Amino acid sequence: MKMSKLSFFLLYLHCLFAISSSSTIIPLGSTLQASNRNQSWSSPNASFSLSFVPVTPSSFMAAITYYAGDVIVWSASNGSNGTGDGASLVVDSGGTLNLLPSGALRLTNGSGAVVWDSATANRGVSHASIDDLGNFQLLNNESAPIWSSFQNPTDTLVPSQNFTVGKILRSGSYSLTLGRSGNLTLNWNGTIEYWSLGFNSSINGNLTSPRFMLQSNGILVGLDPSFARGMINMAYSTDYGEGDDVFRFLRMDNDGNLRIYSTSESSGNITPTWAAVTDQCQVYGFCGNMGVCGYKDSNPVCGCPSQNFYPVDEHDGRKGCRRKVEIEDCPGDVTMLQLEHTKFLTYPPEVNDQTFIVGTVACRMNCLVSGSCIGSTLVADGSGICYMKTTDFISGYQGAVLPSTSFLKVCGQAVPNPSSYLDTSGKDNDSRLHAMVIIVVVLVTLLSLFAIVTGFWCWFYGGSEKSRRISAQYELVDYASGAPVKFSYKELQQSTKAFSERLGEGGFGAVYKGTLGNRMVVAVKQLEGIEQGEMQFRMEVATISSTHHLNLVRLVGFCSDGRHRLLVYEFLRNGSLDKFLFTSNDQSGKLLTWENRFNIALGTGRGITYLHEECRDCIIHCDIKPENILLDEGYTAKVSDFGLAKLMKPKDHRHLSLASIRGTRGYLAPEWLANHPLTSKCDVYSYGMVLLEIVSGRRNFEVSPETDGKKFSLWAYSEFEKGHIEAIVDKRIKDVDSEEVERAIMVSFWCIQEQPSQRPMMGKVVQMLEGVIDIEMPPAPKLVAEGLSSGTTMTVNSDVSGLSTYAASNPAPSSSSSFMNIGASPPTPEREMGKESSSLLGSK
Known part of the structure; x- marks a missing residue:
């Protein structure tokens, strides 16, 4: 115990030191004005700032924000001193925030009226500070805090x-x-x-x-x-x-x-x-008093129980509902509105609510005759519990699978909402009531029997191995733990509607859209050419699923069912990068801005850097191209298909080579084509090609009269040497950052150098893009011979001097594996494993 307390004390000292280690000093007498948006008190690294943030064009609040006001982490409010409802206090354009000589931090309106005060006047405050953790403090001469935003959260x-x-x-x-x-x-x-x-x-x-x-x-x-x-x-x-x-x-x-x-x-x-x-509808009072919460397209919505009510605010259902005629004003004609599949939320300490073990009729009638009861809920799960709501506030929840029926007092005849309870049968009220009572009694009886049978089943079989597997699977569907979920082939067939919605196809198989049982949308890849045993396949899947990064597509689960091998990934709605880069002019809605493109280039680079240099096992992708870079709703780049190369058995390396060549013309490194060992520098070459395409919006291997019949990457270098940068940039983009464009182009030329030793590592590539390190003028890239997209024989372009030079200075492992006929003999294991990396997914 002594050691544990010592550890905790050291942890506390570490946090205390971190808080006080780097801060900006603000002297007494300093002032911020709402009318001057350029004024702020910022932390040393400028990550946090105390300033005025506009609420409306004419009102402002004093707040601490993270980076340019995107995230407000504290505000002067009626809750920042432990009271009130936490609402931020606003001032007009004449408002000021003053650090008074008395040591008080005071927010005043344009009229001079005090809106908020830190209550620290004459308490020894000598200065203020804001640090890189976002803590704003009022300190004394010994730098001890008298008041801080961390201690007064909103x-x-x-x-x-x-x-x-x-x-x-x-x-x-x-x-x-x-x-x-x-x-x-x-x-x-x-x-x-x-x-x-x-x-x-x-x-x-x-x-x-x-x-x-x-x-x-x-x-x-x-x-x-x-x-x-x-x-x-x-x-x-x-x-x-x-x-x-x-x-x-x-x-x-x-x-x-x-x-x-x-x-x-x-x-x-x-x-x-x-x-x-x-479950948002389980939040008490979410839809206000007498409001009922339900779901529409998985989104919580609020409504009134029936036409006996009207919304307090037609534009905001969360403000609740009111009776059209209050019970106390009702002329002795009170009835009970019956709400199927509805419950009134009951949480402790609602001590005034009464609980009984009764049936449906008694649950309704007991509330009707009670002067204090407003509504009641019968939980139809076999328990027979009836909650009598005697509080003035009713919070309702309605859902098709809720095993409960609720009753609510109304004045006069109950008029259900048409969408749920419309009855046009023409029968009188008593007949309808009698029929509903019979139906409810039958349903309660059936549900009770079902609950009893289910209870016995769980008692005798709930501990079985199959039950545990099913339970574990659905607990892992949210994949928060990072562990992959094992699906059966039948489950994925159902989720994808028999693989009917095809999203695309890559070198390892087709991809289909699917929806899991918890409504999670996924992309399901059917792998081809995978002949590994289930144990080895699971080990490789576990390695892929343990690779987590913001710029990598996450693996949700897998299927290893008989001969079927499938991978289930998160679904990214914006699809792959190529659909945005190479779109036609009539699809301008898909055109990416320069800011989007540069962020995508950085994100892709960071994802590949993680695979090469930061994760536990070094992973060489082997297939970097725009089709394997996916974009989420915010256009954040996520690299897909990483680690799949290792899923091929050694005898299938020839299949891997050909599959990578098909549809990937223009991204293969020279050493790959020359049948030399593969290292992480192959991915650097491919990334350089993609980076140039991000800048230009054109395929690198395309030729046109505009490029004098040359391959675009070679033509682009000659234009860059002449200083014609604007000729390389996609003409559809407006408002580019010239410095970022120049950096991106120079980095791309460094990446596509013929010799692997001349290419930088991916970590350095990212630093060059970020402007952290200077970039020297890259040598001219040389032409690489490329094969056609079909067949196994490589067709070489007329100008192969560049590749010939590479082949001469780097002889192939055997004369039988020439770059002129890469499909003639299978690549050797040494070529696939390389000298710099023990395997495509091996240790660094």
Whole structure:
């Protein structure tokens, strides 16, 4: 225990040092003005800034933002001092934020009225600071904090910001708190607790000072000196551990859900990667009082229970509903509205709600005759539980699979909503009621019998190996753990509608669109030429699935069923890069801006760098081309098909070579064509070709009168030497960054050098693109002989001097494997494995 407390103390000192290690000093008397958008107090690396952020054209709020205001991590609000609902306080264009000589940080309106104050006047504040972690502090002469934004959060936590007992994240009626038992809880109006996350029962009660913190890698951890290891991992974002430039933050959203978000400076997209409440309709009060939550196309929507109600705000269903005639104003004609597949949410501590074990009729009638009951819910799962709602607030949830029926008091005749309860049979009310009662009783009986049978089945067979496999599979469908899911061939047939929607075809097989049982859209690749045994295939799949990076397509699962070998990937809606680069003029909607293209080039380079230099096993892709670079909704590049080369058995290396040559003309490195050992420099060559195509929007191997009949890459170099950069750039692009364009072109020429030793490593390529290191003028690239897209014989262009030079200075391993007839004899294992890399997927 002494060692654990020492470890925790050292961890705390490390965090404290990190917070105070780099900060910008702001002297007393400093002022920010809402009318001057260029004013800000920024951290040393400019990642965080305190400034005025526009809410409307004429109103502003004082907030700490991450990079150019995209993410607000703190704001002067009526919740930043532990009170109020967390709403940000706004000022007009005359507003100011003053660090007064008294030590108070004060927000005032244009009229001089005080809107917000830090309450630190005359408490010894000597200066303020903001550090690279996003913490704004008011400090005394000893640099001890008197007040800080980390200790007074609003609705957001950033990495390294401790969330301790007594702190609150607020957003409207919702709040996040931490109890002394170590439980994080989400609350509505400070009374209804509808979600909690905490340590296990063996730890609860033994905590001294529990706290939570979001780590920069996307893991939510619990901290306490009593822990044997100092911390416990509580929740993981779906992209945890990915991306060096990813910024993650935890936010209490105004819809009552707690989420982890991820963003990066390069993409600018803000993506939710974890949510506390997976079913949004389970959030108490999400649709307001008397509102009912349901789903439309997987999106939560709010509506009123029936035509006896009207929405409080027609433009915002979340504000709830009201009765057209209130019960107290009803002239003695109160009836019960019956809502099928609906429940009224009940969470502790709704102590006024009453629970009974009764049937349908009694659940309805008991509420009808009770003066305090507003509505009731019968849980039709065989338990016979009836909840009598006696509170003034009703939060409803309706869904086709909910095993419950609810009743709600209305004045006069109940008029169901037409979309769900329209009845045009012409029968009188009593007949309809009688029939509905009979139907409900029968359904409850059947459901009860079903629940009993299911219970017995689970008792006797729930522990079987098959049951455990099924349970494990569906727990892993969200693949947050990174483990691949094993699917049967029949499951993937159903998911893809018998492989009916073809997305494309590559060197390793066709790709089809599919939808899993949890509504996740995926891309299913049918592998061809794979003859490995199941155990070896699984080992290779495990290696691929353990490779996680922001710029790599994620593997969801696989199928190894008999002769069938399939891989299931995440689906990226924007498809492959080639559809954007080589589109015709009449498809201008698919034209990428220069900013998009440069970010795609950087992202692709980072993904390949990870494969070559950063992951546990060095992976040579062997097939870098625009068709294997996919784009997500924000046009973030993700490299696909990596690691597939190793799935081929050694005897199939000849098949691998030919498959890579088919449809990939123009991207093969000279050493590949000359039958020499393959190294990571082959991918560098292919990347250089792709980079030039990103700049030009044209295929490198195409010739035209505009290029004087030369291959485009050679013509482009001659134009670059003449200083005609604009001739190389895609003429459809407007507003290019000339420095970035020049860097990209020079890097592409370095990458496509004939000799592998002249090409830089991918890590250096990325640094050159980023402008971190200077780029010298590259030598002229030489022409490489290329084969046609069909057949096994390589047809060589008329000018093969470049390749001949390479072949002369780098003789092939055997005379039988000439570049003139690459398909005549199978490549040797030594060629495939190479001297610089023990295998295509081997150790670095």
